[in-house]
Amino acid sequence: MRAERTALVCGAGGFIGGHLARRLTRDGIAVRGIDIKPPAFGPLDIDRFVIADLRDPAACREVIDQPFDEVYQLAADMGGAGYVFTGDNDAAIMRNSALININVIEACRRAGCESVFFSSSACVYPRHRQTDTDTADCVEASAYPADPDSEYGWEKLFGERLYLAHNRNDGMRNRVARFHNVFGPLGSWADGREKAPAAICRKVALARDGGQIEVWGDGQQLRSFLYIDDCIDGILRLMRSPDFEGPVNIGSDAPVTINRLVDMVCEIAGKRLTRRHVPGPMGVRARNSDNTLLQDKLGWTPSVPLRDGLAATYRWIEAQVAEATVGAA
Ligand code: NAD
Ligand code: GDD
Structure with a gap:
Protein backbone atom coordinates (compact mmCIF):
# COMPACT_ATOMS: atom_id res chain seq x y z
CA MET A 1 0.00 0.00 0.00
CA PHE A 183 -6.50 39.20 1.12
CA GLY A 184 -9.52 37.18 2.21
CA PRO A 185 -11.39 35.85 5.24
CA LEU A 186 -9.43 34.61 8.27
CA GLY A 187 -6.69 37.24 7.97
CA SER A 188 -5.60 40.04 10.32
CA TRP A 189 -8.29 42.70 10.40
CA ALA A 190 -7.71 44.68 13.61
CA ASP A 191 -4.39 43.71 15.24
CA GLY A 192 -2.16 46.38 13.69
CA ARG A 193 -0.92 44.00 10.99
CA GLU A 194 -3.95 44.24 8.71
CA LYS A 195 -3.48 45.28 5.09
CA ALA A 196 -5.60 47.78 3.20
CA PRO A 197 -8.44 45.45 2.07
CA ALA A 198 -9.12 44.21 5.62
CA ALA A 199 -8.62 47.67 7.17
CA ILE A 200 -11.03 49.28 4.71
CA CYS A 201 -13.62 46.49 5.23
CA ARG A 202 -13.37 47.01 9.01
CA LYS A 203 -13.72 50.77 8.75
CA VAL A 204 -16.71 50.49 6.42
CA ALA A 205 -18.34 47.85 8.64
CA LEU A 206 -17.96 50.12 11.67
CA ALA A 207 -19.27 53.28 9.93
CA ARG A 208 -22.89 54.29 9.83
CA ASP A 209 -24.46 55.01 6.44
CA GLY A 210 -23.72 58.63 5.49
CA GLY A 211 -20.66 58.75 7.76
CA GLN A 212 -16.93 59.09 7.12
CA ILE A 213 -13.88 56.80 7.17
CA GLU A 214 -10.18 57.59 7.39
CA VAL A 215 -7.87 56.63 4.52
CA TRP A 216 -4.09 56.93 4.78
CA GLY A 217 -2.67 59.29 2.16
CA ASP A 218 -4.51 60.76 -0.82
CA GLY A 219 -5.87 57.33 -1.83
CA GLN A 220 -4.22 57.52 -5.25
CA GLN A 221 -1.74 54.78 -4.22
CA LEU A 222 -2.04 51.92 -6.71
CA ARG A 223 -2.04 48.23 -5.72
CA SER A 224 -3.20 44.87 -7.04
CA PHE A 225 -4.91 42.53 -4.60
CA LEU A 226 -4.90 38.73 -4.81
CA GLY A 251 -0.34 38.28 -7.72
CA SER A 252 -3.19 39.93 -9.52
CA ASP A 253 -2.35 42.11 -12.51
CA ALA A 254 -5.54 44.17 -12.21
CA PRO A 255 -4.48 47.19 -10.14
CA VAL A 256 -6.82 49.69 -8.46
CA THR A 257 -6.27 52.86 -6.46
CA ILE A 258 -7.00 52.72 -2.75
CA ASN A 259 -9.86 55.19 -3.37
CA ARG A 260 -11.41 52.72 -5.84
CA LEU A 261 -10.95 49.93 -3.30
CA VAL A 262 -12.86 52.03 -0.74
CA ASP A 263 -15.65 52.71 -3.25
CA MET A 264 -15.97 49.00 -4.06
CA VAL A 265 -16.25 48.05 -0.37
CA CYS A 266 -18.86 50.79 0.16
CA GLU A 267 -20.87 49.44 -2.78
CA ILE A 268 -20.69 45.91 -1.37
CA ALA A 269 -21.76 47.17 2.07
CA GLY A 270 -24.53 49.32 0.59
CA LYS A 271 -23.24 52.38 2.48
CA ARG A 272 -22.61 55.93 1.25
CA LEU A 273 -19.49 57.15 3.04
CA THR A 274 -17.06 60.01 2.53
CA ARG A 275 -13.30 59.61 2.80
CA ARG A 276 -11.14 61.63 5.14
CA HIS A 277 -7.53 61.50 3.96
CA VAL A 278 -5.11 61.42 6.87
CA PRO A 279 -1.33 60.95 7.14
CA GLY A 280 -0.22 57.32 7.53
CA PRO A 281 2.44 54.84 6.43
CA MET A 282 2.29 54.59 2.66
CA GLY A 283 4.84 52.19 1.17
CA VAL A 284 5.46 52.61 -2.55
CA ARG A 285 3.26 54.82 -4.70
CA ALA A 286 2.29 52.28 -7.35
CA ARG A 287 2.70 48.53 -7.64
CA ASN A 288 1.24 45.84 -9.89
CA SER A 289 2.10 42.22 -10.63
CA ASP A 290 3.50 41.39 -14.07
CA ASN A 291 2.18 37.89 -14.79
CA THR A 292 4.02 37.16 -18.04
CA LEU A 293 6.47 34.73 -16.45
CA LEU A 294 3.75 33.11 -14.34
CA GLN A 295 1.63 32.44 -17.44
CA ASP A 296 4.63 31.30 -19.44
CA LYS A 297 6.02 28.84 -16.86
CA LEU A 298 2.89 27.60 -15.10
CA GLY A 299 0.25 28.19 -17.79
CA TRP A 300 -1.95 29.79 -15.15
CA THR A 301 -2.91 33.20 -13.78
CA PRO A 302 -5.32 34.24 -11.01
CA SER A 303 -9.00 34.43 -11.89
CA VAL A 304 -11.10 35.54 -8.89
CA PRO A 305 -12.49 39.02 -9.63
CA LEU A 306 -11.52 41.60 -7.00
CA ARG A 307 -15.16 42.41 -6.32
CA ASP A 308 -16.02 38.77 -5.55
CA GLY A 309 -13.06 38.42 -3.20
CA LEU A 310 -13.91 41.67 -1.48
CA ALA A 311 -17.55 40.63 -1.03
CA ALA A 312 -16.50 37.41 0.75
CA THR A 313 -13.95 39.29 2.85
CA TYR A 314 -16.38 42.05 3.78
CA ARG A 315 -19.01 39.53 4.91
CA TRP A 316 -16.45 37.81 7.14
CA ILE A 317 -15.09 41.04 8.64
CA GLU A 318 -18.59 42.42 9.16
CA ALA A 319 -19.35 39.28 11.21
CA GLN A 320 -16.10 39.70 13.19
CA VAL A 321 -16.97 43.32 13.95
CA ALA A 322 -20.48 42.33 15.07
CA GLU A 323 -19.07 39.58 17.31
CA ALA A 324 -16.48 41.91 18.84
CA THR A 325 -19.12 44.57 19.47
CA VAL A 326 -21.40 42.07 21.21
CA GLY A 327 -18.43 40.78 23.24
CA ALA A 328 -17.52 44.31 24.31
CA ALA A 329 -21.08 45.27 25.26
P1 NAD B 1 0.64 35.89 8.87
O1 NAD B 1 1.29 36.90 9.77
O2 NAD B 1 -0.82 35.72 8.94
O3 NAD B 1 1.32 34.46 9.07
C1 NAD B 1 2.67 34.30 9.47
C2 NAD B 1 2.68 33.33 10.62
O4 NAD B 1 4.05 33.14 11.03
C3 NAD B 1 1.93 33.86 11.85
O5 NAD B 1 0.89 32.99 12.23
C4 NAD B 1 3.00 33.94 12.92
O6 NAD B 1 2.55 33.62 14.23
C5 NAD B 1 4.01 32.92 12.41
N1 NAD B 1 5.30 33.14 13.05
C6 NAD B 1 5.93 34.33 13.26
N2 NAD B 1 7.05 34.15 13.96
C7 NAD B 1 7.15 32.82 14.20
C8 NAD B 1 8.09 32.03 14.89
N3 NAD B 1 9.16 32.58 15.48
N4 NAD B 1 7.89 30.70 14.95
C9 NAD B 1 6.80 30.13 14.38
N5 NAD B 1 5.88 30.84 13.71
C10 NAD B 1 6.04 32.17 13.62
O7 NAD B 1 1.11 36.29 7.38
P2 NAD B 1 0.57 35.77 5.98
O8 NAD B 1 -0.18 36.87 5.35
O9 NAD B 1 -0.09 34.45 6.15
O10 NAD B 1 1.94 35.60 5.20
C11 NAD B 1 2.56 34.33 5.03
C12 NAD B 1 3.87 34.52 4.29
O11 NAD B 1 3.65 35.17 3.03
C13 NAD B 1 4.89 35.40 5.03
O12 NAD B 1 6.18 34.92 4.77
C14 NAD B 1 4.72 36.76 4.38
O13 NAD B 1 5.87 37.56 4.50
C15 NAD B 1 4.45 36.35 2.94
N6 NAD B 1 3.73 37.38 2.20
C16 NAD B 1 2.42 37.64 2.49
C17 NAD B 1 1.75 38.64 1.76
C18 NAD B 1 0.33 38.96 2.04
O14 NAD B 1 -0.21 39.84 1.38
N7 NAD B 1 -0.35 38.28 2.97
C19 NAD B 1 2.41 39.36 0.78
C20 NAD B 1 3.75 39.07 0.53
C21 NAD B 1 4.40 38.06 1.23
N1 GDD C 1 -3.04 48.88 6.03
C1 GDD C 1 -3.70 49.99 5.66
N2 GDD C 1 -4.70 50.45 6.48
N3 GDD C 1 -3.35 50.63 4.52
C2 GDD C 1 -4.04 51.73 4.18
C3 GDD C 1 -5.10 52.25 4.96
C4 GDD C 1 -5.44 51.57 6.17
O1 GDD C 1 -6.34 51.96 6.91
N4 GDD C 1 -5.58 53.36 4.34
C5 GDD C 1 -4.86 53.51 3.23
N5 GDD C 1 -3.91 52.56 3.13
C6 GDD C 1 -2.88 52.48 2.08
C7 GDD C 1 -1.45 52.39 2.61
O2 GDD C 1 -0.99 53.69 2.99
C8 GDD C 1 -0.73 51.85 1.39
O3 GDD C 1 -0.32 52.90 0.56
C9 GDD C 1 -1.82 51.01 0.69
O4 GDD C 1 -3.07 51.33 1.32
C10 GDD C 1 -1.60 49.51 0.79
O5 GDD C 1 -1.35 49.20 2.15
P1 GDD C 1 -1.20 47.70 2.67
O6 GDD C 1 -2.24 46.86 2.05
O7 GDD C 1 -1.18 47.75 4.16
O8 GDD C 1 0.27 47.27 2.24
P2 GDD C 1 1.13 47.29 0.87
O9 GDD C 1 0.34 46.89 -0.31
O10 GDD C 1 1.81 48.60 0.74
O11 GDD C 1 2.18 46.16 1.21
C11 GDD C 1 1.67 44.90 1.64
O12 GDD C 1 1.75 43.98 0.61
C12 GDD C 1 3.06 43.54 0.34
C13 GDD C 1 3.01 42.57 -0.84
O13 GDD C 1 2.42 43.15 -1.94
C14 GDD C 1 2.36 44.50 2.92
O14 GDD C 1 1.62 43.51 3.60
C15 GDD C 1 3.72 43.96 2.69
O15 GDD C 1 4.21 43.37 3.90
C16 GDD C 1 3.60 42.89 1.59
O16 GDD C 1 4.85 42.31 1.32
Whole structure:
Protein backbone atom coordinates (compact mmCIF):
# COMPACT_ATOMS: atom_id res chain seq x y z
CA MET A 1 0.00 0.00 0.00
CA ARG A 2 1.27 3.49 -0.90
CA ALA A 3 2.32 5.57 2.14
CA GLU A 4 0.25 8.69 2.85
CA ARG A 5 1.65 11.90 1.34
CA THR A 6 2.97 14.33 3.97
CA ALA A 7 3.28 18.10 4.13
CA LEU A 8 4.67 20.55 6.65
CA VAL A 9 3.25 24.08 6.83
CA CYS A 10 5.37 26.57 8.80
CA GLY A 11 3.22 29.54 9.83
CA ALA A 12 0.03 27.44 9.78
CA GLY A 13 -1.45 29.61 12.54
CA GLY A 14 -1.41 32.57 10.14
CA PHE A 15 -3.55 33.69 7.23
CA ILE A 16 -2.05 32.02 4.14
CA GLY A 17 -0.61 29.07 6.08
CA GLY A 18 -3.99 28.30 7.66
CA HIS A 19 -5.81 28.32 4.31
CA LEU A 20 -3.06 26.20 2.76
CA ALA A 21 -3.04 23.64 5.60
CA ARG A 22 -6.81 23.20 5.26
CA ARG A 23 -6.61 22.85 1.48
CA LEU A 24 -3.83 20.22 1.65
CA THR A 25 -5.84 18.29 4.24
CA ARG A 26 -8.91 18.38 1.98
CA ASP A 27 -6.68 17.00 -0.79
CA GLY A 28 -5.91 13.94 1.38
CA ILE A 29 -2.43 14.96 2.55
CA ALA A 30 -1.31 14.43 6.17
CA VAL A 31 -0.43 17.96 7.28
CA ARG A 32 1.73 19.01 10.21
CA GLY A 33 1.28 22.70 10.97
CA ILE A 34 3.74 24.73 13.05
CA ASP A 35 3.33 28.20 14.50
CA ILE A 36 4.41 30.20 17.52
CA LYS A 37 0.72 30.74 18.32
CA PRO A 38 -2.54 28.85 17.78
CA PRO A 39 -4.64 29.79 14.73
CA ALA A 40 -6.30 33.13 15.49
CA PHE A 41 -9.76 32.12 14.24
CA GLY A 42 -10.24 28.57 15.48
CA PRO A 43 -8.70 25.12 14.99
CA LEU A 44 -7.60 23.97 11.52
CA ASP A 45 -8.68 20.34 11.73
CA ILE A 46 -5.41 19.05 10.28
CA ASP A 47 -3.38 15.94 11.14
CA ARG A 48 -1.21 17.70 13.76
CA PHE A 49 -0.65 21.28 14.93
CA VAL A 50 2.52 22.05 16.89
CA ILE A 51 3.35 25.23 18.80
CA ALA A 52 7.05 26.00 18.33
CA ASP A 53 9.31 29.03 17.97
CA LEU A 54 11.10 28.58 14.65
CA ARG A 55 13.74 31.16 15.66
CA ASP A 56 15.14 28.41 17.88
CA PRO A 57 17.27 25.94 15.86
CA ALA A 58 16.71 23.11 18.37
CA ALA A 59 12.93 23.59 18.23
CA CYS A 60 13.15 23.55 14.44
CA ARG A 61 15.06 20.27 14.41
CA GLU A 62 12.57 18.76 16.84
CA VAL A 63 9.49 19.55 14.76
CA ILE A 64 11.11 18.97 11.36
CA ASP A 65 12.06 15.40 12.08
CA GLN A 66 11.21 13.54 8.89
CA PRO A 67 11.50 13.95 5.10
CA PHE A 68 8.12 15.59 4.45
CA ASP A 69 7.08 15.31 0.78
CA GLU A 70 6.27 19.03 0.68
CA VAL A 71 7.34 21.86 3.00
CA TYR A 72 5.77 25.32 2.89
CA GLN A 73 7.72 28.06 4.70
CA LEU A 74 5.18 30.81 5.39
CA ALA A 75 6.24 31.79 8.92
CA ALA A 76 7.47 35.39 9.13
CA ASP A 77 7.25 38.58 11.14
CA MET A 78 5.00 40.48 8.76
CA GLY A 79 2.07 42.82 8.36
CA GLY A 80 0.54 45.58 6.28
CA ALA A 81 1.78 49.13 5.82
CA GLY A 82 0.94 49.99 9.45
CA TYR A 83 3.44 47.34 10.61
CA VAL A 84 6.20 47.10 7.98
CA PHE A 85 6.45 50.67 6.69
CA THR A 86 6.58 52.71 9.91
CA GLY A 87 10.26 51.87 10.49
CA ASP A 88 9.50 51.01 14.14
CA ASN A 89 9.68 47.24 13.61
CA ASP A 90 12.58 47.01 11.15
CA ALA A 91 15.10 45.27 13.41
CA ALA A 92 12.55 42.78 14.75
CA ILE A 93 11.28 41.95 11.27
CA MET A 94 14.79 41.33 9.94
CA ARG A 95 16.01 39.38 12.97
CA ASN A 96 12.91 37.23 13.47
CA SER A 97 12.32 36.34 9.83
CA ALA A 98 16.01 35.75 8.99
CA LEU A 99 16.35 33.37 11.97
CA ILE A 100 13.20 31.50 10.97
CA ASN A 101 14.28 31.20 7.34
CA ILE A 102 17.79 29.98 8.18
CA ASN A 103 16.63 27.48 10.81
CA VAL A 104 13.79 26.05 8.73
CA ILE A 105 15.86 25.38 5.63
CA GLU A 106 18.72 23.87 7.63
CA ALA A 107 16.36 21.57 9.56
CA CYS A 108 14.71 20.57 6.27
CA ARG A 109 18.06 19.81 4.65
CA ARG A 110 19.11 17.67 7.62
CA ALA A 111 15.77 15.84 7.69
CA GLY A 112 15.99 15.01 3.99
CA CYS A 113 13.10 17.24 2.85
CA GLU A 114 13.78 17.90 -0.82
CA SER A 115 11.35 20.61 -1.69
CA VAL A 116 10.59 23.77 0.32
CA PHE A 117 8.29 26.56 -0.82
CA PHE A 118 9.53 30.02 0.22
CA SER A 119 7.08 32.92 0.42
CA SER A 120 8.76 36.09 -0.76
CA SER A 121 7.06 39.38 -1.48
CA ALA A 122 6.42 42.12 -4.01
CA CYS A 123 8.30 44.26 -1.50
CA VAL A 124 11.60 43.04 -3.03
CA TYR A 125 11.20 45.28 -6.08
CA PRO A 126 13.25 48.50 -6.27
CA ARG A 127 11.63 51.68 -5.07
CA HIS A 128 12.51 53.73 -8.18
CA ARG A 129 10.35 51.45 -10.35
CA GLN A 130 7.28 52.03 -8.20
CA THR A 131 6.99 55.80 -8.14
CA ASP A 132 4.16 56.17 -10.67
CA THR A 133 1.58 54.12 -12.54
CA ASP A 134 3.67 53.94 -15.73
CA THR A 135 6.42 51.89 -14.07
CA ALA A 136 4.25 49.98 -11.58
CA ASP A 137 4.46 46.55 -13.24
CA CYS A 138 6.89 44.35 -11.31
CA VAL A 139 8.75 42.11 -13.77
CA GLU A 140 10.74 39.46 -11.89
CA ALA A 141 14.07 40.36 -13.49
CA SER A 142 13.72 44.00 -12.38
CA ALA A 143 14.43 43.05 -8.73
CA TYR A 144 18.14 43.64 -9.47
CA PRO A 145 20.02 45.95 -9.06
CA ALA A 146 18.23 45.73 -5.70
CA ASP A 147 16.79 48.68 -3.80
CA PRO A 148 13.66 47.57 -1.87
CA ASP A 149 11.90 50.40 -0.03
CA SER A 150 11.69 48.44 3.26
CA GLU A 151 13.91 46.27 5.46
CA TYR A 152 11.17 43.65 5.15
CA GLY A 153 11.90 43.57 1.40
CA TRP A 154 15.66 43.30 1.92
CA GLU A 155 15.17 40.34 4.27
CA LYS A 156 12.94 38.63 1.70
CA LEU A 157 15.66 39.01 -0.94
CA PHE A 158 18.10 37.32 1.42
CA GLY A 159 15.58 34.50 2.00
CA GLU A 160 15.05 33.99 -1.73
CA ARG A 161 18.77 33.75 -2.32
CA LEU A 162 19.29 31.36 0.59
CA TYR A 163 16.60 28.92 -0.52
CA LEU A 164 17.77 28.94 -4.14
CA ALA A 165 21.42 28.55 -3.10
CA HIS A 166 20.43 25.23 -1.49
CA ASN A 167 19.12 24.09 -4.88
CA ARG A 168 22.55 24.67 -6.41
CA ASN A 169 24.65 23.40 -3.50
CA ASP A 170 22.55 20.59 -2.01
CA GLY A 171 20.41 19.34 -4.87
CA MET A 172 17.20 20.60 -3.24
CA ARG A 173 14.11 21.55 -5.30
CA ASN A 174 13.04 24.68 -3.45
CA ARG A 175 10.52 27.09 -4.95
CA VAL A 176 10.24 30.86 -4.54
CA ALA A 177 7.13 32.99 -5.09
CA ARG A 178 6.68 36.73 -4.64
CA PHE A 179 3.17 37.35 -3.29
CA HIS A 180 1.39 40.60 -4.10
CA ASN A 181 -1.00 41.80 -1.36
CA VAL A 182 -3.09 38.73 -0.54
CA PHE A 183 -6.50 39.20 1.12
CA GLY A 184 -9.52 37.18 2.21
CA PRO A 185 -11.39 35.85 5.24
CA LEU A 186 -9.43 34.61 8.27
CA GLY A 187 -6.69 37.24 7.97
CA SER A 188 -5.60 40.04 10.32
CA TRP A 189 -8.29 42.70 10.40
CA ALA A 190 -7.71 44.68 13.61
CA ASP A 191 -4.39 43.71 15.24
CA GLY A 192 -2.16 46.38 13.69
CA ARG A 193 -0.92 44.00 10.99
CA GLU A 194 -3.95 44.24 8.71
CA LYS A 195 -3.48 45.28 5.09
CA ALA A 196 -5.60 47.78 3.20
CA PRO A 197 -8.44 45.45 2.07
CA ALA A 198 -9.12 44.21 5.62
CA ALA A 199 -8.62 47.67 7.17
CA ILE A 200 -11.03 49.28 4.71
CA CYS A 201 -13.62 46.49 5.23
CA ARG A 202 -13.37 47.01 9.01
CA LYS A 203 -13.72 50.77 8.75
CA VAL A 204 -16.71 50.49 6.42
CA ALA A 205 -18.34 47.85 8.64
CA LEU A 206 -17.96 50.12 11.67
CA ALA A 207 -19.27 53.28 9.93
CA ARG A 208 -22.89 54.29 9.83
CA ASP A 209 -24.46 55.01 6.44
CA GLY A 210 -23.72 58.63 5.49
CA GLY A 211 -20.66 58.75 7.76
CA GLN A 212 -16.93 59.09 7.12
CA ILE A 213 -13.88 56.80 7.17
CA GLU A 214 -10.18 57.59 7.39
CA VAL A 215 -7.87 56.63 4.52
CA TRP A 216 -4.09 56.93 4.78
CA GLY A 217 -2.67 59.29 2.16
CA ASP A 218 -4.51 60.76 -0.82
CA GLY A 219 -5.87 57.33 -1.83
CA GLN A 220 -4.22 57.52 -5.25
CA GLN A 221 -1.74 54.78 -4.22
CA LEU A 222 -2.04 51.92 -6.71
CA ARG A 223 -2.04 48.23 -5.72
CA SER A 224 -3.20 44.87 -7.04
CA PHE A 225 -4.91 42.53 -4.60
CA LEU A 226 -4.90 38.73 -4.81
CA TYR A 227 -7.73 36.68 -3.36
CA ILE A 228 -6.60 33.89 -1.03
CA ASP A 229 -8.06 31.03 -3.14
CA ASP A 230 -5.99 32.15 -6.13
CA CYS A 231 -2.92 32.45 -3.89
CA ILE A 232 -3.30 28.84 -2.71
CA ASP A 233 -3.78 27.60 -6.29
CA GLY A 234 -0.64 29.47 -7.36
CA ILE A 235 1.41 28.05 -4.47
CA LEU A 236 0.41 24.47 -5.32
CA ARG A 237 1.06 24.92 -9.03
CA LEU A 238 4.54 26.30 -8.44
CA MET A 239 5.37 23.69 -5.82
CA ARG A 240 4.36 20.87 -8.12
CA SER A 241 5.93 22.24 -11.29
CA PRO A 242 8.60 19.75 -12.31
CA ASP A 243 11.43 22.13 -13.13
CA PHE A 244 10.57 25.79 -12.56
CA GLU A 245 11.97 27.13 -9.28
CA GLY A 246 11.11 30.86 -9.59
CA PRO A 247 11.26 33.51 -8.28
CA VAL A 248 7.87 34.22 -9.81
CA ASN A 249 5.11 36.70 -8.99
CA ILE A 250 1.92 35.27 -7.54
CA GLY A 251 -0.34 38.28 -7.72
CA SER A 252 -3.19 39.93 -9.52
CA ASP A 253 -2.35 42.11 -12.51
CA ALA A 254 -5.54 44.17 -12.21
CA PRO A 255 -4.48 47.19 -10.14
CA VAL A 256 -6.82 49.69 -8.46
CA THR A 257 -6.27 52.86 -6.46
CA ILE A 258 -7.00 52.72 -2.75
CA ASN A 259 -9.86 55.19 -3.37
CA ARG A 260 -11.41 52.72 -5.84
CA LEU A 261 -10.95 49.93 -3.30
CA VAL A 262 -12.86 52.03 -0.74
CA ASP A 263 -15.65 52.71 -3.25
CA MET A 264 -15.97 49.00 -4.06
CA VAL A 265 -16.25 48.05 -0.37
CA CYS A 266 -18.86 50.79 0.16
CA GLU A 267 -20.87 49.44 -2.78
CA ILE A 268 -20.69 45.91 -1.37
CA ALA A 269 -21.76 47.17 2.07
CA GLY A 270 -24.53 49.32 0.59
CA LYS A 271 -23.24 52.38 2.48
CA ARG A 272 -22.61 55.93 1.25
CA LEU A 273 -19.49 57.15 3.04
CA THR A 274 -17.06 60.01 2.53
CA ARG A 275 -13.30 59.61 2.80
CA ARG A 276 -11.14 61.63 5.14
CA HIS A 277 -7.53 61.50 3.96
CA VAL A 278 -5.11 61.42 6.87
CA PRO A 279 -1.33 60.95 7.14
CA GLY A 280 -0.22 57.32 7.53
CA PRO A 281 2.44 54.84 6.43
CA MET A 282 2.29 54.59 2.66
CA GLY A 283 4.84 52.19 1.17
CA VAL A 284 5.46 52.61 -2.55
CA ARG A 285 3.26 54.82 -4.70
CA ALA A 286 2.29 52.28 -7.35
CA ARG A 287 2.70 48.53 -7.64
CA ASN A 288 1.24 45.84 -9.89
CA SER A 289 2.10 42.22 -10.63
CA ASP A 290 3.50 41.39 -14.07
CA ASN A 291 2.18 37.89 -14.79
CA THR A 292 4.02 37.16 -18.04
CA LEU A 293 6.47 34.73 -16.45
CA LEU A 294 3.75 33.11 -14.34
CA GLN A 295 1.63 32.44 -17.44
CA ASP A 296 4.63 31.30 -19.44
CA LYS A 297 6.02 28.84 -16.86
CA LEU A 298 2.89 27.60 -15.10
CA GLY A 299 0.25 28.19 -17.79
CA TRP A 300 -1.95 29.79 -15.15
CA THR A 301 -2.91 33.20 -13.78
CA PRO A 302 -5.32 34.24 -11.01
CA SER A 303 -9.00 34.43 -11.89
CA VAL A 304 -11.10 35.54 -8.89
CA PRO A 305 -12.49 39.02 -9.63
CA LEU A 306 -11.52 41.60 -7.00
CA ARG A 307 -15.16 42.41 -6.32
CA ASP A 308 -16.02 38.77 -5.55
CA GLY A 309 -13.06 38.42 -3.20
CA LEU A 310 -13.91 41.67 -1.48
CA ALA A 311 -17.55 40.63 -1.03
CA ALA A 312 -16.50 37.41 0.75
CA THR A 313 -13.95 39.29 2.85
CA TYR A 314 -16.38 42.05 3.78
CA ARG A 315 -19.01 39.53 4.91
CA TRP A 316 -16.45 37.81 7.14
CA ILE A 317 -15.09 41.04 8.64
CA GLU A 318 -18.59 42.42 9.16
CA ALA A 319 -19.35 39.28 11.21
CA GLN A 320 -16.10 39.70 13.19
CA VAL A 321 -16.97 43.32 13.95
CA ALA A 322 -20.48 42.33 15.07
CA GLU A 323 -19.07 39.58 17.31
CA ALA A 324 -16.48 41.91 18.84
CA THR A 325 -19.12 44.57 19.47
CA VAL A 326 -21.40 42.07 21.21
CA GLY A 327 -18.43 40.78 23.24
CA ALA A 328 -17.52 44.31 24.31
CA ALA A 329 -21.08 45.27 25.26
P1 NAD B 1 0.64 35.89 8.87
O1 NAD B 1 1.29 36.90 9.77
O2 NAD B 1 -0.82 35.72 8.94
O3 NAD B 1 1.32 34.46 9.07
C1 NAD B 1 2.67 34.30 9.47
C2 NAD B 1 2.68 33.33 10.62
O4 NAD B 1 4.05 33.14 11.03
C3 NAD B 1 1.93 33.86 11.85
O5 NAD B 1 0.89 32.99 12.23
C4 NAD B 1 3.00 33.94 12.92
O6 NAD B 1 2.55 33.62 14.23
C5 NAD B 1 4.01 32.92 12.41
N1 NAD B 1 5.30 33.14 13.05
C6 NAD B 1 5.93 34.33 13.26
N2 NAD B 1 7.05 34.15 13.96
C7 NAD B 1 7.15 32.82 14.20
C8 NAD B 1 8.09 32.03 14.89
N3 NAD B 1 9.16 32.58 15.48
N4 NAD B 1 7.89 30.70 14.95
C9 NAD B 1 6.80 30.13 14.38
N5 NAD B 1 5.88 30.84 13.71
C10 NAD B 1 6.04 32.17 13.62
O7 NAD B 1 1.11 36.29 7.38
P2 NAD B 1 0.57 35.77 5.98
O8 NAD B 1 -0.18 36.87 5.35
O9 NAD B 1 -0.09 34.45 6.15
O10 NAD B 1 1.94 35.60 5.20
C11 NAD B 1 2.56 34.33 5.03
C12 NAD B 1 3.87 34.52 4.29
O11 NAD B 1 3.65 35.17 3.03
C13 NAD B 1 4.89 35.40 5.03
O12 NAD B 1 6.18 34.92 4.77
C14 NAD B 1 4.72 36.76 4.38
O13 NAD B 1 5.87 37.56 4.50
C15 NAD B 1 4.45 36.35 2.94
N6 NAD B 1 3.73 37.38 2.20
C16 NAD B 1 2.42 37.64 2.49
C17 NAD B 1 1.75 38.64 1.76
C18 NAD B 1 0.33 38.96 2.04
O14 NAD B 1 -0.21 39.84 1.38
N7 NAD B 1 -0.35 38.28 2.97
C19 NAD B 1 2.41 39.36 0.78
C20 NAD B 1 3.75 39.07 0.53
C21 NAD B 1 4.40 38.06 1.23
N1 GDD C 1 -3.04 48.88 6.03
C1 GDD C 1 -3.70 49.99 5.66
N2 GDD C 1 -4.70 50.45 6.48
N3 GDD C 1 -3.35 50.63 4.52
C2 GDD C 1 -4.04 51.73 4.18
C3 GDD C 1 -5.10 52.25 4.96
C4 GDD C 1 -5.44 51.57 6.17
O1 GDD C 1 -6.34 51.96 6.91
N4 GDD C 1 -5.58 53.36 4.34
C5 GDD C 1 -4.86 53.51 3.23
N5 GDD C 1 -3.91 52.56 3.13
C6 GDD C 1 -2.88 52.48 2.08
C7 GDD C 1 -1.45 52.39 2.61
O2 GDD C 1 -0.99 53.69 2.99
C8 GDD C 1 -0.73 51.85 1.39
O3 GDD C 1 -0.32 52.90 0.56
C9 GDD C 1 -1.82 51.01 0.69
O4 GDD C 1 -3.07 51.33 1.32
C10 GDD C 1 -1.60 49.51 0.79
O5 GDD C 1 -1.35 49.20 2.15
P1 GDD C 1 -1.20 47.70 2.67
O6 GDD C 1 -2.24 46.86 2.05
O7 GDD C 1 -1.18 47.75 4.16
O8 GDD C 1 0.27 47.27 2.24
P2 GDD C 1 1.13 47.29 0.87
O9 GDD C 1 0.34 46.89 -0.31
O10 GDD C 1 1.81 48.60 0.74
O11 GDD C 1 2.18 46.16 1.21
C11 GDD C 1 1.67 44.90 1.64
O12 GDD C 1 1.75 43.98 0.61
C12 GDD C 1 3.06 43.54 0.34
C13 GDD C 1 3.01 42.57 -0.84
O13 GDD C 1 2.42 43.15 -1.94
C14 GDD C 1 2.36 44.50 2.92
O14 GDD C 1 1.62 43.51 3.60
C15 GDD C 1 3.72 43.96 2.69
O15 GDD C 1 4.21 43.37 3.90
C16 GDD C 1 3.60 42.89 1.59
O16 GDD C 1 4.85 42.31 1.32
